[in-house]
Amino acid sequence: MTHKQKPVIGISSGDINGIGIELIIKAFSDQRLLDICTPVVFASNKVVNFYRKTVHESNFSFYHTKELDKINPKQVTIFNCWDEEVNITPGTLNETGGRYAVSSLQAAVGALKEKKIEGLVTAPIHKANVQCERFSYTGHTPFLRDSFQARDVVMMLCADNMRVALVTEHVPISEVARHITSEAILSKLAIINSSLQKDFGISKPRIAVLGLNPHAGDEGLVGNEEQTIIGPAIRQAKNNGILAFGPYSADAFFARGQYSKFDAVLAMYHDQGLIPFKSLAQGEGVNYTAGLDIVRTSPDHGVAFDIAGKDQADAGSFLQAVYSCADIISQRKEYSEQRQNPMRKVAPDVVSRLEDEKIEE
Missing domain, CATH: 3.40.718.10 (Isopropylmalate Dehydrogenase)
Structure with missing residues (x-):
């Protein structure tokens, strides 16, 4: 896959007192992930640097910018959603963690609407902690439904x-x-x-x-x-x-x-x-x-406050979320091409079975 073909995938920070940033650092320490996507992390380089010091074995480097037109396809890009100093307290449930989680998510959704990114991987939020005037939902799913006006x-x-x-x-x-x-x-x-x-x-x-x-x-x-x-x-x-x-x-x-x-x-x-x-x-x-019209994935776990900042988070589910996001973007393009050109030769579908296959009810 060439750099031109790689999807640009946005990544929200989640609760900045949870394990989200640690997962991002661990996942993208593997440079091979840059072969399948161009990642843009919606956070702050100051927050990322704070957690980079807590992850002892990482090969994580990044480029940071305030302009989405200046994304580097060969590096992780941190899109700075805020400039101010933030008091980071890993493992603590407080208003700060929720406020910046919402800021990150809303910036990523804005980039999706402007087609600056092609998909979104969301790091975990604490549902009670994000409740505010800007966010009155029980989670990412209903928020994204309304953001993209899905029925x-x-x-x-x-x-x-x-x-x-x-x-x-x-x-x-x-x-x-x-x-x-x-x-x-x-x-x-x-x-x-x-x-x-x-x-x-x-x-x-x-x-x-x-x-x-x-x-x-x-x-x-x-x-x-x-x-x-x-x-x-x-x-x-x-x-x-x-x-x-x-x-x-x-x-x-x-x-x-x-x-x-x-x-x-x-x-x-x-x-x-x-x-x-x-x-x-x-x-x-x-x-x-x-x-949704856009592709959104996330790991299947929460903020894990009990291990936040302790270099104990397992990035397995987060990695799979990145892979899945890239795969679904690619699959959608292929599906669209097939619809536009029905005569195009389609590879055998290895997943579906013959229509007359018997399944016990």
Whole structure:
């Protein structure tokens, strides 16, 4: 891949008292990462230098600027979002960490809108700590949905060929059931189906849908959402040309490895999908926001205040987020070219199966 072909990927700092900057330093200490992308970190060279001193084995160098037109394709570029001295207190939950996390994220979103960068990798924020007039969201996903005026988006966790998506995200358990509607499920399934095609190159994706209740309701004995809402939504999705299956009992589905037969799994709520995903992904998972015009990924973990500033953070998930961002940008370009030139020879799709393959429901 030449420098001209490399995507320019923005990286937000996350909470500056968390592990975000440490992850960035560790990841980009491997110069080979510069062969697949041109990274632009939205932060401050002063903050980066503070954390560079805490990472003992790093080969991290950077160039800093206040002008996005002066990005260096052969180096990590720090785009200085602020000039003032900031009191950095690793591992501390305070207003400073949240304020500069929002400043970094908003600067990166501005660069995306101006097409100065092609994708975004977000370092972790503390959801309660970022609440302010400029940011009143429960996380990155709804903020990006509104920033790019998307009707709906899907939080999708990815690791190798395992993808777990959510109908509801950061919703209290006491409120989950009222958010489970046929309309919501159909919207998520349409986004997932489209994303698997254009972002992951899967021509005929198969999507499993989990039930809401234990044992997927046991035919109405343990709740009836499967019969009245989820099942009808799956049938309607099939009528819409989406290969959706279920509803499956969540415990048996993951315990028996059934997820490996599908290209994505739609879970009804956060922990139903993320507990098995994180257990199986073993630290290599990536959070992807499907349904946006832009590409956004992030590591699948939080700010980790308990180890911040101690040189103990594992950059594995963050690295995967960078790789995934670059891969999806490339895949989207390829998909767009194929759409514009349908006669162009397409490589065999190694991920999707024959349409008549039998999958047990």
